[in-house]
Amino acid sequence: MPLRHAPINVFLADDSEMIRERVADLLRRSAMSVVGQASTPQDCIDGILALHPDVVVLDIQLQGGTGLEVLRAVREAAPAIGVVVFTSNAHEAYRKRYLRAGACSFLDKAGESEQLVRAVESAAHQAVH
Numbered sequence: 001m002p003l004r005h006a007p008i009n010v011f012l013a014d015d016s017e018m019i020r021e022r023v024a025d026l027l028r029r030s031a032m033s034v035v036g037q038a039s040t041p042q043d044c045i046d047g048i049l050a051l052h053p054d055v056v057v058l059d060i061q062l063q064g065g066t067g068l069e070v071l072r073a074v075r076e077a078a079p080a081i082g083v084v085v086f087t088s089n090a091h092e093a094y095r096k097r098y099l100r101a102g103a104c105s106f107l108d109k110a111g112e113s114e115q116l117v118r119a120v121e122s123a124a125h126q127a128v129h
Contacts, residue, residue: 008124011051012037013044013070014059014086019109023057023086023116030117041065045073048081054124055082057116060089060098068101075102082123086116 010032012020017039024034036047040063048056048070056074060067067085074081083103087094090108098106104123107115 007031007033008055008120009033009035009053010120011035011048011053011056013056013067015039015061015063026116032120039063041069044070048074049077052078053081055084055120057084057086057120060085060087060094071098071101071103082126084119084123
């Protein structure tokens with residue numbers, strides 16, 4: 001596995017500004033760089049494709065749409081970008097759907113938030129290959 005010398009660049013896609021701020025603080029404490037964030041599917045897609053981060057932290061519920069729209073668009077246009085789903089809607093059907101669509105991992109905000117940094121690191125390393 002190649003070593004990364006630059007910080008991992010992350011884009012935050014979540015409809016809650018408060019959640020985006022908390023996640024950004026957590027990632028920055030782990031020497032990651034939050035390069036962009038948005039709350040609607042189209043703003044997320046536009047930002048991700050313009051900024052080309054290493055990893056996207058994606059909620060499944062966005063303003064006016066879903067994270068699945070974002071995941072599919074990113075997978076088609078920039079398949080090397082890792083996607084970590086981080087959501088409060090962690091039903092098994094969603095988990096299967098998002099992982100099948102190409103997410104690197106799927107985490108429940110309520111019970112798996114301590115795994116987020118590790119999941120982002122893993123997704124970034126997968127993108128290197």
